[in-house]
Amino acid sequence: MGLVGRAVRRDRHRRALRARAPSQAAIAWSRSGARVRRRGVAGGRRRRHATDGRSRRPGGADRRDERELHDAAPRSARRGERAHRPPALRGGPRLEHEYVNGRDVIRALLPLVIATAIGGCASTPANVGPPDAQARGASQHVVAEGPVEALPAGTTFVSVLALPQPAGAVLGPHSHIPGFTYVLGGVATVAFVDGKTVDVVAGEAVFTPANVVHVHSNERGRGVAIALAVLLIGAVVGLVMLSRRGWRWTPLWLVGLITIGAIGVADPTMNDWYFIAVRPEAQRGGAMPVPAARRTHESAALADLGPGPFLERLDAFVIEPGGRTMAHRSDGAETLIVTDGRATICVGGAKTTVERDQALTVQANTPLQLLNVGTAPLGVVRFSVRPKSGQLETLVDSSPC
Structure with a gap:
């Protein structure tokens, strides 16, 4: 009788879970992004199981009940669970604040993005031509x-x-x-x-x-001009004196004189x-x-x-x-x-x-x-x-x- 009674009680418990699955899914898989209190729900079940008078393996029934609750929830709610599950339920660090919906963040930032784009366009000259x-x-x-x-x-x-x-x-x-x-x-x-x-x-x-x-x-070329003038005058005087003595290097002096004159005319300064x-x-x-x-x-x-x-x-x-x-x-x-x-x-x-x-x-x-x-x-x-x-x-x- 003990085995039969236990099976009857288990079957009765499962039917009760299925009967209240929609309301629990609305709480556990809410699309509103509100805080999920899965720990409290599971704790409540543990307290109800404890009144049975029989001990269970720790956590075993709770995990099984959660799977049954997930299977009983509407498919749309399960899709919402993937989008809105808090980091604490995804295996990440547990957060004490409410989960922020990603779409809400996008809605909040969208006006700023639009304003920035409009401002950038306004600063560009309109008449840039072809x-x-x-x-x-x-x-x-x-x-x-x-x-x-x-x-x-x-x-x-x-x-x-x-x-x-x-x-x-x-x-x-x-x-x-x-x-x-x-x-x-x-x-x-x-x-x-x-x-x-x-x-x-x-x-x-x-x-x-x-x-x-x-x-x-x-003014910058004054010193060079004075030097060229002195050199030119000296070359002319020397050429005259040497030509009177019949010096054979007179043609070379003449070439030098012409060179100095060319520099003076070109005047790099x-x-x-x-x-x-x-x-x-x-x-x-x-x-x-x-x-x-x-x-x-x-x-x-x-x-x-x-x-x-x-x-x-x-x-x-x-x-x-x-x-x-x-x-x-x-x-x-x-x-x-x-x-x-x-x-x-x-x-x-x-x-x-x-x-x-x-x-x-x-x-x-x-x-x-x-x-x-x-x-x-x-x-x-x-x-x-x-x-x-x-x-x-x-x-x-x-x-x-």
Whole structure:
């Protein structure tokens, strides 16, 4: 009877578990992510089993009951169990806090992700233009700039004069319209009346305000110039004395004298610089300030830019082979001076080739783009004059090439 009674009681207990399985599954396998109290449920069963009056193997019935409870739970609840089982039930460390649903975390972070994406898009320029209008393989930096209250009255043009100075040469004191001294080679010294002195090296520039007295000089070559002069005078005197005595080495002295003269003419210490400015029409084709000067560029008459004030600026570009600048237009006039290589300049759909030591002026609000179709790097200096409140560069929708 003992065995039969035990089997009856076990069967009765299993039917009771199946009868209450849905409510227990709702507690054990809840999808809400709430705290699971499996330990308390199992403990309750152990206490109920203890009233049986018979001892059981520790944990054996509990594990069996849990398996039966899992089998009796709805399949959807079991799927929820895999998604929402706390770390303590997955074999990980037991957590005392509630389990956080992963989907809840995603819902909480989604607005932040969307806001970040929108902010990133908002910081990107909208008018980037097509690929052929974007810059590629080109670098740019500001060399110098200066304010100009008013341009010369009447018709004006952009002037670029090249003014080389031999060692020890001095130009000045004098004053004139505002403009830039941009050095191509050597060192050009600009001394202002207020005592300020600037040594400008190759690739750099200094702005000279209107009507400010100053001096241009080549101070760095003064010592070399004195040495060459002494050597030349000594060679001439020695040649004359030796020729009177009929010395046979006279031809060698003559060769030496010619060599010294050639060095003096070539003058490796000579500097070379541009003076770039907006001049009145009356100064077009005027006299050069130094004998070796050359007129690099005189533009056509500039379009009216308004009453001012204005801002003049120099930018230097280096464009790699196959590179180009950004296609743009400006609120002012731009003069592009080629300092190294050969430039292809697109203006309003037309292409113009500009060689070294040449320049091209583009009127305000005209689309332009610089190209380097050669095999060597291209160097360009841009002089711009625009209203102070205007834009230097505004992207255009398509390349003017």
